[in-house]
Amino acid sequence: MKKATLLVWAATTLLFSLMDQAAFAHGERATEPYIRTRTVHWYDVTWSTDALNVNDTVTVQGKFHLLNDWPDSVSLPNLVFLSNGSPGAVMTRVESYINEIPARQSTKGLIVGRDYDFKLVMKARKVGQWHLHPVMNIHGAGAVVGPGEWITVSGNEADFKDPLTTLTGNKIDDLQTFGVSRVQMWQFGFGLIAAVWILWWLRRPLIISRWLVVKKGREDLLITPMDDKVAAALLVLLAIVVLVGYTRTTSEFPELVPLQSGSLSTPPLPKPPHAVEIKFKRAEYDVPGRSMRLSVEMTNTSDQPVSVGEFTTANLRFINKSLPAAVAAVSSKFPKELVPRNGLVIDHPEPLAPGESRLVNLDTTDAAWEVERLVSFLSNVDSRMGGLLFFYDGKGNRSMSEVYGPIVPVFKKTI
Amino acid sequence: MTDNDQAILAAAEMSPRIARYSRTFDYLIVVIAAFLVWSVTHIHFLLFAGDWDFFIDWKDRQYWILITPIVSIMSAAAFQAIFWTLFRLPIGATASALLFLIGVWIVRYHAWEGMAYFPLSLVVPATGLVGAMALDFILVLSRSWVITAVFGGVIYGLSFFPTNWIYLAPYFQPAEHMGEMASVADIIGYVFPRSGTPEYIRIIERGTLRTFGDSANWVSAFFSAFVCMFAYSVFWLMGVVACTPKYIPVGYRFKELYGAKIDAGAL
Ligand SMILES: [Cu+2]
Numbered sequence: 001m002k003k004a005t006l007l008v009w010a011a012t013t014l015l016f017s018l019m020d021q022a023a024f025a026h027g028e029r030a031t032e033p034y035i036r037t038r039t040v041h042w043y044d045v046t047w048s049t050d051a052l053n054v055n056d057t058v059t060v061q062g063k064f065h066l067l068n069d070w071p072d073s074v075s076l077p078n079l080v081f082l083s084n085g086s087p088g089a090v091m092t093r094v095e096s097y098i099n100e101i102p103a104r105q106s107t108k109g110l111i112v113g114r115d116y117d118f119k120l121v122m123k124a125r126k127v128g129q130w131h132l133h134p135v136m137n138i139h140g141a142g143a144v145v146g147p148g149e150w151i152t153v154s155g156n157e158a159d160f161k162d163p164l165t166t167l168t169g170n171k172i173d174d175l176q177t178f179g180v181s182r183v184q185m186w187q188f189g190f191g192l193i194a195a196v197w198i199l200w201w202l203r204r205p206l207i208i209s210r211w212l213v214v215k216k217g218r219e220d221l222l223i224t225p226m227d228d229k230v231a232a233a234l235l236v237l238l239a240i241v242v243l244v245g246y247t248r249t250t251s252e253f254p255e256l257v258p259l260q261s262g263s264l265s266t267p268p269l270p271k272p273p274h275a276v277e278i279k280f281k282r283a284e285y286d287v288p289g290r291s292m293r294l295s296v297e298m299t300n301t302s303d304q305p306v307s308v309g310e311f312t313t314a315n316l317r318f319i320n321k322s323l324p325a326a327v328a329a330v331s332s333k334f335p336k337e338l339v340p341r342n343g344l345v346i347d348h349p350e351p352l353a354p355g356e357s358r359l360v361n362l363d364t365t366d367a368a369w370e371v372e373r374l375v376s377f378l379s380n381v382d383s384r385m386g387g388l389l390f391f392y393d394g395k396g397n398r399s400m401s402e403v404y405g406p407i408v409p410v411f412k413k414t415i
Numbered sequence: 416m417t418d419n420d421q422a423i424l425a426a427a428e429m430s431p432r433i434a435r436y437s438r439t440f441d442y443l444i445v446v447i448a449a450f451l452v453w454s455v456t457h458i459h460f461l462l463f464a465g466d467w468d469f470f471i472d473w474k475d476r477q478y479w480i481l482i483t484p485i486v487s488i489m490s491a492a493a494f495q496a497i498f499w500t501l502f503r504l505p506i507g508a509t510a511s512a513l514l515f516l517i518g519v520w521i522v523r524y525h526a527w528e529g530m531a532y533f534p535l536s537l538v539v540p541a542t543g544l545v546g547a548m549a550l551d552f553i554l555v556l557s558r559s560w561v562i563t564a565v566f567g568g569v570i571y572g573l574s575f576f577p578t579n580w581i582y583l584a585p586y587f588q589p590a591e592h593m594g595e596m597a598s599v600a601d602i603i604g605y606v607f608p609r610s611g612t613p614e615y616i617r618i619i620e621r622g623t624l625r626t627f628g629d630s631a632n633w634v635s636a637f638f639s640a641f642v643c644m645f646a647y648s649v650f651w652l653m654g655v656v657a658c659t660p661k662y663i664p665v666g667y668r669f670k671e672l673y674g675a676k677i678d679a680g681a682l
Contacts, residue, residue, distance in 0.1 A: 046630065060564070073469055079615050080615075081613035081614045081615055083608060083610060083613060084610065084635070086608070086610065087532075087538075087609055087610075088530075088531040088532035088533065088610075089530055089531070089532045089534070089607035089609075091531055092606045092607055092608070093605055093606055093607075093608050094606075095593055097593075102593035102594060102595055102606055104592060104593055104595060104597065104601075105614050106613070106614050106615040106616075106657075111640060125532070126532055135610065137613030137615070139613075139615050139616075142545055142614075143610075143611075149540050162606060164590055164599065164602065165515060165590070166588040166589060166590045167588075167589040167590055167591060167596070168588060170588060172599065175534070175536060175599075175602065175603050175606055175607075176534035176535075176536055177534065177535065177536060178536045178586075178599065178603070179536055179539065179583075179585045180535045180536055181537045181588055182582045182585065183540075183582040185582075186581055187516060187544070187582070190542065190544045190545055190548075190578070191513055191516060191517075193548065194513040194544055194547075194548055196510045196514070197506065197509055197548060198506050198510055198513070200507055200527070201629065202445060202506075202507050204417075204419075204420050204423070205420055205423050205424055205429075205434065205437065205438065205441070206429075206437075206438075206441040206444070206445070206504070207437070207440060207441050207444050207502060208429075208437045208440060208502060209424055209427040209429055209434070209437055209439075209506065210423065210425055210427075210475060210501075210502040211501055211502055212427035212428070212429075212488065213423055213426045213427050213503075214501065214502065214503055216426060216427075218426045219503055219558075220503075221419065221422050222423065222503040223505075223555060227505075227555055228555060228556055230417065231505070231551070231552040231553075231555040231556055232550065232552070232556060234552055235548075235552040235553070235556075238545055238548060238549065240579055242545060242574060242578050242581070243577075245577075245578075245581035246577040246578075246580060246581055248581075249580060249581045249582075249584045250580075250584070252584075252586050253585060253587075253588060255588070255589060256584060256587040256588060256589070256598075257587060257588075257589045257596065257597075257598050258475065258476050258587070258598070258620060258631070259472060259473075259474070259475045259476075259587075259598055259600060259601055259619050259620065260595075260596070260597045260598060261475075261617065261619050261620065261621055262621075263615070265563075281444070284557065287560040289495075296518070337627075348619050354637055363435055378557070386586065407420065409563055415449055415509070
């Protein structure tokens, strides 16, 4: 018996530790690049803190843009659920909103090409270092993970409490343990009756003897009038216990509600300022050079001169370091690994005058393309890429343009 | 040892020494059978009804009440058939439900709470134990699987909701969350995030039972009871089939093919 118990224990431990590791990586780099570069683009994401105590909250908020060049093989965002990526319930969810509407349930009818803002309030529960991401689950497509920040939780886990008062005025001390002892007490009671019944039979000569007696047709020996009485008595006992228990429960809790299901909808945010029209010319990924090069024709449709400040895709932010407004837009607290050091290099960096059109080559060279496992787009059936370009005028006003198109792997520089 | 025990041993033509060996064998078989019954019931249930029993915010008025008894009566019926047909032991259904319940609690503590940090309130299980005991009691009293299917099956399906409601009802108290009404179960499901389980994959009642108002639970329970009769019958018969092994006769060539040494004289 010991051996079997150990074996089962070892097997379940192994299985769940494997699941645990999968949960730790939480798939931030596992999703295919064409999904990460062409569906949900997270921007302006902030974390209110990166260190907190048990029971304190951290707010993650920002915006996301749904790219017009949404891949065919991915379901449209007709039903989504805003969630968070972290291993297990190490942080509890206090509140979540899409466009300030509670996102307790799923949100339907998001519009491709538009922007939404989101807010997640999380409360620290387990001590440790946790990578906290916003995550957009898209029905039929899976999870698109936003940028992640390491959050350090300290304090005493035993202090964690999540109290709640119901609408009928009942006070719940802690949601973690609520109702558990009631469940255990009743199930233990039923289990006790079951154990008595099983032992009632197991105490007799069992397997071989009973089998032989069955073969001889002497069933009368195997089930006695006493057994009938015990069975009938226990049946009546159970019926009474359940009837009384159920009736008392319904009078104890007269106001109960079913699980709430459904979805909510919200109009998108007003369109963000859009100063530059982009005509996509060519994109290539230089395999040995770990460099993505974009060739686009930009036309300034605003009345202010503007400059390219940032190219963002798959949570990576390539910043034009020669533009102070763009550099200033990256908070010192933003995760460093998501801001590649070489940034965005532009061959004609001078500001684009109102009405001017110019062919520009943008160069993003960084090992991040491989670290973030974004180069497997070379093996995709749909070899296209997408991202957002941010422009700044002289007053520091930001505007946003989409850029997307086919991407060609190269082994020799052509643009 | 009771008089009845001695009568059984006498009918089985067992000497006291053989009876002692037989008793040792009983203990071994009981332990092995317990693990077998536990694992088969557990796997069967995980495959067919897993999510409804995993989480408190999946225990809805429709699918949970309907599916959980139908799935769990299957292994109860099959083991009951085996224990009854071979040994006239009316404990198969109870053993199946009890061992499953114990196994579930081990996994809830060890894996769900211990390794994935889910609080027990999110993962409290329901049980078909009361219905399973009723199946065994009725089988003893009636000594007939057909009567057990009709009355036991109905009792099994009908009793699942009220028995579990005794201790799960508190989770369905209304509360307010972000300006919306939700049950405490909904809130527990929201507060303790399951990263890989977005809300929209919950398969729960979507308002189709609204015409029955407050009795929605009982509508599901009655329908479940009806289906349980048939599920019980099918799996009882499968259990009976499992008790009657048949061997396919094969010729010498076939045996040779599998390496058996055939004595030339026998041909
Ligand atoms: Cu992460």
